[in-house]
Amino acid sequence: MTEHLDKCPECRAEADEVERLLKETDAVRSEIRAAVASVNWEALPAVIADRAFAATGKPERILPAVRPWAWLSALRMKPVLAGLAAGLIVGAAAMYFALKTPGPRPGKDTGYHASGEFLDRAELEMARRNTLDYLEKSQFVLLDVFESAGDVAAGPAALRSERARDLLSRKKYLNAQLERFQMAKAKAICDQIEMLFLELSQISDELPAAELQRIRGFVEERQLLLKINLVRKELESEI
Amino acid sequence: MYEPRDAEIKNEPAEIGALLKRIQEGDREAFMTIIRLYQQKVFVMAYSILRDREDALDAVQETFLRLYQKAGLYKPGNSFQGWLLQMAKNISIDSYRKHQIKRREWVTTKPLDEIPIAAEDRAGDSAASDLRSAFARSVEKLAERQKMVFVMRHYNELQFNEISEAMRISVGTAKSLHFKAVQNLRKRLAPALGIEP
Structure with a gap:
């Protein structure tokens, strides 16, 4: 722009005119300067602040000196607020200690609760069912012995031994239940069966047919299968 | 100032x-x-x-x-x-x-x-203040937005960006209004300034 004004006399003349024109603003600026100088600027803010607070009725806040405990003075000035804050603090502390204390809490433990009587009945029921199941499986093994007596097939003999061992291990668990609930009849028959299974579990493939015949005779003599049926029916009726 | x-x-x-x-x-x-x-x-x-x-x-x-x-x-x-x-x-x-x-x-x-007619036109008698008086009247007669921009620019000595913020107009508009204000003042004060309108 300066370059253009240097080269263009018309624009230069116009710029000079504008400059002359704007010089007239100096007078106004002088007037304003005089007006500014005549005002007491130190006093004016207080005057305006007084008017503002008086007009709105808003209580003015005096800022306290910045101290770490300055917030306490605010509480002292407002008893209701201080009381509320104290209540909140005490309540929070009480809640903290209440929840921190170990032991059962109301509503917290969601475990299942049942009476001792109910649990005894449930365990008796379980014992009956276990016994019934044991007798049923034992009956199958004994029937198998009857059907295979005289047969020397190796396969069935090994299977019988396996089943007998399995039932022997179950009998150990069953003993505690039979004694606890005084199931005398069932215990007696189960004990006799256990003796047979002890022998069966020791039967090897080379066991002579005479040995099997002896076991079969024992079952017949004691009417074990019949007794098993009777005990089973009795247990089934109690379930 | x-x-x-x-x-x-x-x-x-x-x-x-x-x-x-x-x-x-x-x-x-x-x-x-x-x-x-x-x-x-x-x-x-x-x-x-x-x-x-x-x-x-x-x-x-x-x-x-x-x-x-x-x-x-x-x-x-x-x-x-x-x-x-x-x-x-x-x-x-x-x-x-x-x-x-x-x-x-x-x-x-x-x-x-x-x-008090004399008080209305301050110092209107002297030749030196004739131009000042004419200038003040000419500023008064400017369109309002032109007058505001001119006053803010030359009396308040604000920058154009400050004027634009105060008047909620763009800087370009502020400059344009200022230019028009100066041109109008120039026309009105041409006889007093001894320049061609």
Whole structure:
């Protein structure tokens, strides 16, 4: 722009005119300067602040000196607020200690609760069912012995031994239940069966047919299968 | 012309938000701090429009009272000075209009010999003040937006970006209005300045 004004006399003349024109603003600026100088600027803010607070009725806040405990003075000035804050603090502390204390809490433990009587009945029921199941499986093994007596097939003999061992291990668990609930009849028959299974579990493939015949005779003599049926029916009726 | 503590103001914007918040909470000291920072700027704005010391002081008080009531309306990030000067401008223009109406009523109802005609046209007798008087009248006759831009630019000595903030116009519009104002003044004052219209 300066370059253009240097080269263009018309624009230069116009710029000079504008400059002359704007010089007239100096007078106004002088007037304003005089007006500014005549005002007491130190006093004016207080005057305006007084008017503002008086007009709105808003209580003015005096800022306290910045101290770490300055917030306490605010509480002292407002008893209701201080009381509320104290209540909140005490309540929070009480809640903290209440929840921190170990032991059962109301509503917290969601475990299942049942009476001792109910649990005894449930365990008796379980014992009956276990016994019934044991007798049923034992009956199958004994029937198998009857059907295979005289047969020397190796396969069935090994299977019988396996089943007998399995039932022997179950009998150990069953003993505690039979004694606890005084199931005398069932215990007696189960004990006799256990003796047979002890022998069966020791039967090897080379066991002579005479040995099997002896076991079969024992079952017949004691009417074990019949007794098993009777005990089973009795247990089934109690379930 | 005056000491508006420009450097202080330029360093203040970050704190303006905090001061205004404290004002909303009824903090008198924060309110007085804002007044101390901007009172002269506001006064110059008011005086430029009203051309009367007392009226300008009234406008200053009114501006800060309105600021006290509306401190919560300030949007952080905007120019606080622009917002404040806009309030000052609006209050001053309102005041000017009211006084103008009163003056007209007063003049028309008073007997002719009671009207201080000499006081109305200050220093209108001397040749040196003829141009000043003509200049002042010509500024008065400018379209309002042109007049405001001219006054802010040359009496308040604001930058165009500050004018644009105070008037809520673009910088380009502010410059354009200023150019038109200068051209109009040039035309009107051509005879007094001895230049071709």
